[in-house]
Amino acid sequence: MTFSYYPGCTLKTKAKDLDMYARRSAQALGIDMQELAEWQCCGAVYPQAKDEIATKLSSVRALMSARDAGHDLMTLCSACHHVIKRVNNDMATDTDIRMKVNNYIKPELEYSGETKVVHYLEVLRDYVGFDELAKKVVNPLKGKKIAAYYGCLLLRPGSVMQFDDAENPSIMEDLIKAMGATPVLYANRNECCGGYVTLENRPTAQRRATSVVSSAKAAGADCIITACPLCMYNLDANCDESQKLPIIYFTELLAEALGVK
C-alpha cells in the first residue's frame, strides 16, 4: 500500500503531532507514505474562488506529482484535503479552469483531474479496513468515550468530497470502535466550529466552538478527536472555560491503540 503523501504547511509547524502519529501508525499498518518532494502550500481557502487560477496552481502541481509517481494522493489535514480535492474536481469537470491552468503550467502531459485524492481516514476505511485495523490494535482504548468531530471541510459539499454521508457520517465512529473505545454521538459533530471567522468575529467563533464542545460534553464524551488543525485550535482556544474537553488528533489515539505512540 503505497501513497504519495501531501502533509501541508500546518503539519510541519503547529500540527506536528497530527503528522508524526500518522506516520508511526501507518508504519504499523503497513502503509507506505511517500512524501511528495517540493510540495507547496495547498493555497488554503483562496483557490475556491471560481475566477482564481494562480492560487490553484500549487494544488495542481501536487496532484500532477502524484500522477507522475503513479500513486493515489494521500492527505491528512482536513483543510488541505478539502482544497486539493475541490481543485482536482475543478480540473476534472470545469473545462475553462482546466484549460487556463494547463496553459499556465504547461506540463509535458496535460492534467485533467486523474489523480485520486484520499484522506488518511479513507485509507484506513477503504484500503486497510476497520476489521483489519482492529486486529492490529495492541492497546485497546477500553472504556474511553470519544466524540468524533468532523467539522465541515471533510464532508461538504457532499457531491464533491464523497467522504461520507454529510448529514450522518460514521467513518470516525467506526474508527473509534475499531480502536476499542466507545463512540459518542452528538448533534453538532458535523457543524462548523467557526474557525474561519476567529480573526474577524471572535464572539461568533466562541459561540460556535462552545456549542460543539458542550454538545459533545452533554452526550458524555471524555474527549474529542479531529483531523483538522484549525478545528483543533478553535475548539480549544475559543471554547468557554466551563465546557472545555480535551481535543486530540485522531492519529494520536490511533498510535496509542496500535502501541506506537
Added chain:
Amino acid sequence: MHRIGVFVCWCGTNIAATVDVKAVAEAARKEPGVVFATDYQYMCSEAGQALIRQAIKDNALTGVVICSCSPRMHEATFRKTVQAAGLNPYMLEIANIREQCSWIHKDIKEGTEKAIILARTAIAKVMLNKPLTAGESAVTKRALVIGGGIAGIQSALDIAEAGYEVDIVEKQPTIGGKMTQIDKTFPTLDCAACILTPKMVDAAQNEKIKIFSYSQVEEVKGFVGSFKAKIRKKARFVDENLCTGCGDCTSKCPSKKNKNEFNLGLDNRPAIYIPFAQAVPKVAVIDAEACIKKKTGKCGLCEKVCSAGAIKYDQQDEIIEREYGAIVVATGFNPIKLDKYDEYAYSQSPDVVTSLELERLMNAAGPTQGTLLRPSDGTHPHTIVFIQCVGSRCDDARGKSYCSKICCMYTAKHAMLIREKYPDTDVHVFYIDVRTPGKNFDEFYRRAVEQYGVDYIKGMVGKVIPHDGKLLVQGSDLISNEQVKIDADMVVLAAAIEPDPTARSVATMLTASIDTNDFFTEAHPKLRPVESPTAGVFLSGVCQGPKDIPETVAQASACAAKVIGLLAKDKLLSNPCVARADESLCSGCSVCQNVCPYGAITYEDREFRIPGPKRSEIRRVAQVNEAVCQGCGACTVACPSGAMDLKGFSTKQIMAEVDAICR
C-alpha cells in the same frame, strides 16, 4: 415513372428563421424524379393542405415529400391529405427540418444545407415506397385499470358508466390508495373518507367493475384493442366470498405487534387484519410473515372463531388471464424515504414526522383517535415547526429536482387545522416559495397566515437537534437575514413525492415510456396529456406527474374519455408497416423469433420447389403475425440471411437514404 412533389413548410418562423425555405424548395426541384416543389407558411393549415391536394391533381404526383416538423406531430394529418387527393397514404415521406434542424441550429447557412440533405434523403426514400394497406383488428370491449387509488377508481367508474367492463387491479388488500390515509382535503376541508368511501362502494357495487384486490398484473401481451394480461391474485388465506368482514378474527389474533401499514407504523395491527373500517373489499387478510399458524403450524384461533368458515390457511396464489382493449395506468405515488435527510433528525426522534404521518395523527381513525399528541410521550405539542421542500426542488442527488406540487397546500391545511383546534399551539412554517396556484388555493393560504396567525418564515432549516425532549430547530430567515432558533415539540417534514416503485416494472411490461424520475411520459405534453406513446395505454393520476386530488380526478375522467373512445370502436386499423419474411431466403434459424418483443413470429413447415429429381423439399420458415407485429424492426436487423424486411422501412429504402445523405 416517378412524379414526386416536395412541399417545404415555414412553420411561421420556427423553420423559416433558420432555414432558407425557398432555397430548399429550389434544391429539391433539381432532384431527379421531382416534378413539383414549393414552400408555404403553414403546410398543416387548411390552405396548406389544399395546396398539396391541388398540386397532386395538377401534376399527377405519385409520391409526396413534406419538409416540416417531426412525423410524430403531423404524419397522420398529411397522410389523410394525400389520401384525399387519391394517393395511397403511404406514398408520403416527411423530412423533419424543424426538431432535427431549425430548432437546433443557429446559423442559416448550416441549417439550410442540412435541410436540403434531409429533403434529398426523403425524396430518395419515397421513390422506393410502395402503396400499403392497413389491416383491421377487433377491439376487446373491456379495460384494465392498474392501481385502485382515487385515480383508478374514478377512471373505472367513468368507463363503467359508459357501459364497458372494467377490471381494477390493486396490490393492497383494499382499494382507495393514499387518499384513504388523508384526514381533510384542501381547499374545502371536507373529510377525505366522506368523499372517497362512497366512490369505493360505488366501484364495488357496479356490475361492470370487477375488483382484484391484493393482486398484481404480472404479464401483458398483445396490442391496442387486444391485450392479454396475467393477474396474480395473491393468497390472502381468507376466502373472499365467505368472509363477512365481521372482525371477530382480528380481535382474537394473538400476534398483535405488527406494524400497521395503514397508520404508517405509528401503531400495531394483528396478523389477520382488515386495513381499515371502510376497506373495499371488507375482507380480512393474513400477513403470513406474522401469522403464528403460518410460521409454526400451531394456533389456528382465527379459524376457530370465524363463524363463516372463511379462513383458508392453505390458499395459494391464483393466476387469472383476462383480455382487454385498453389499459389505464394509475399506479400513484409514495413520499420519498428520508434516510438521506438526517439533518432533520427523522431517524433520531419519533417527534419528527412526515406530513402523511401527521395526517394519521390528526385523523379520528388514527392511532391517537384524532387528538394531536407527540409520538414520543403522548403529550400535547405547544410548538410545531413545518419544513417544506424536503427533497423537492433539490439540486443534489439526495432528492428530486421537481416541485412536488401538493406540499404548500397541505402544509397550509395542517397549520390551519392545528391553529383552529389547538389555539395555544404556535405553528411555524419554513418555506422556499409558497406555490398556491389553483382555484381558491391562494385564498386558502392567505387564511392560514392572516386569520389563523401561522408564522411563515422564508428560509430553510439547517439542522434539527433532539435535546432534552425538545427539538432544537436551527434555520435562517432570509427576509430579516437572521438565524432563527426554535425550541419545538414536533417537526413535520413535507417529504417530496415520487412514483410508486412498481412504476418502472409496469412501464417495462407495457413498453410504455417513463422519464428520468420514473413518471410515465405522455404522448404529447400539451395535446395528448392522458395517453402514453404506446397505443392503448392511458395515464391517470400521479403516475404521470405530481398532482392534487382535484387535478387527479379531472385527469382520471379525461383518461376514461379516451378509453371510452377506443372501446367504442368495433375495429381498429392496424399499422401496415410490419415485418415480412422472404421465405426463399429464410433459413429457419429462429433468431428473429427470439428477438421479437411482441411474440409476433412463428415458424411453419412449407414445401418449396427445388431443381433436381426430388422436385420439392419441406423447409421451416418464419411467419409474421401482422396483427401482433408493431414494426419495431428488431428482426430485420437480427436476421443473418437478410430474409426479414420491414414494409415502409425496407433495407433498400434505408440504404437509399444513407446514400442520399452521403452523396
